[in-house]
Amino acid sequence: MINDTAWNRLLAVAPQRLADLFVAEPDRLSRLSIEEAGLLFDFSKTHLSAGLIDGFLALAEERGFAAHREALFSGAAVNVTEGRAAEHPAERGQGTPESVARARAFQARMRAMIDAIEAGALGPIRHVLHVGIGGSALGPDLLMDALGRDTDRYDVAIVSNVDGAALEEVFKRFDPAATLLVIASKTFTTTETMLNANSVLAWMEEANVEDPYAQVVALTASPEKAIEWGVDETRILPFSESVGGRYSLWSSIGFPAALGLGWDAFEELLEGAAAMDRHFRLAPPERNLPLLAAFVDQYYSVVRKAETRAVFAYDERLRLLPSYLQQLEMESNGKSVKADGSAVEGPTAAITWGGVGTDAQHAVFQLLHQGTRLVPVEFIAAVEPGDALDEAHHRALLINCFAQGAALMAGKANGDPARAYAGDRPSTTILIDRVDPARLGALLAFYEHRTFANAVLMGVNPFDQFGVELGKEIARSIEAEGTDRFDASTRALIARAFG
């Protein structure tokens, strides 16, 4: 159990029902409904009472939140286990002059590459096949899916899975002679990505593309490895080692989106994120969106013992947001030790899951309304529609979204227990003016900073991910030495699959 002064104070705050909070706090909506950078955040349907917020503000102070945040922006080695800074804000112009200058130089290189491709210097490119995984795929994929639906600049495909079926599907519709192979890997050693890159090259060779290597661009923090692989130095778009994979869509990892959407759109994305950076850095704690969101997360996770949190995008364009957030939140904060190596006292990151509204209503919402588990829900919707059909569609979409939040909170009594809704179930709503690069940039930066704020409150380092290594190590060892040293179950499965 967490046992320190600030937490003791928080745990002593008597729980109140949401409906009662609206009565007890007449200014609740104005305090907890906050607008920034074209996004409206409504935390009023969460159990954050004025008393709880005071308690959390004390906790943030006790944890040295302001100093940690300053350390992030001032280029200190906040990634303590790997002894380096976390420089993703520098990509948006928010960091030390040196790191911002470095990011700008890398971006200038990116822009020049886009100009060269547009001018035909790499051949008649129409198709862009980006191979990468995790942070080297989820961000660009989300950006293209959200913002690239109406653009016909390039046909961009993002392939992450090592399952050959994923590549094969793209091979069916892409012309090898008009395809740019973009290899995205911070380390340039990730097995899946390297295997996929080799297969794309083989596909080009089989189609007698004259010089396939001339159609390859690498996005990496390990340029020497890309050169070793065969990428020409002039077609390597580097980024800083201090930009973490899941925080890297702002760096050259965002290249397919910058190419597919155009440079202006990419700059707007960065500017939107910078607006959220400034808010996070300067807004008072009681109006600070990422910090308030972290208070909500900590409250449900620690006090109400919620094991998960669910995110529902009521907008087709944001359908990839839940998977993007799964990596951001779970890979960052799914830890059992604090930054100093000591064991954490309470739970760390909740399991992030979610889907798309209204589809999810007809599949998983039963559990949200009547199940025994508490699931804090987050709704994300946009005021401006993403379609040109009859406005009835968008109206129905938004009304359903708002109705779900109202239903979760209000509940409904019924003499028949099977038909009764307990209510008092929390939700947060994020309402975006419109889905455009600037607003999406602000939204994603909000999530990054919320993850950071959670990490500070829990005392963990959100910038390493050693937990992903063991499985990779075992896969390598099975390939190299066979299965002898592994358990009977693993040996039997491998024997069954490969004979």
Ligand code: F6P
């Ligand atoms: O295995 C997890 C991970 O290291 C992620 O953190 C990262 O985003 C992904 O793999 C891809 O790594 P890379 O960009 O080095 O290929």
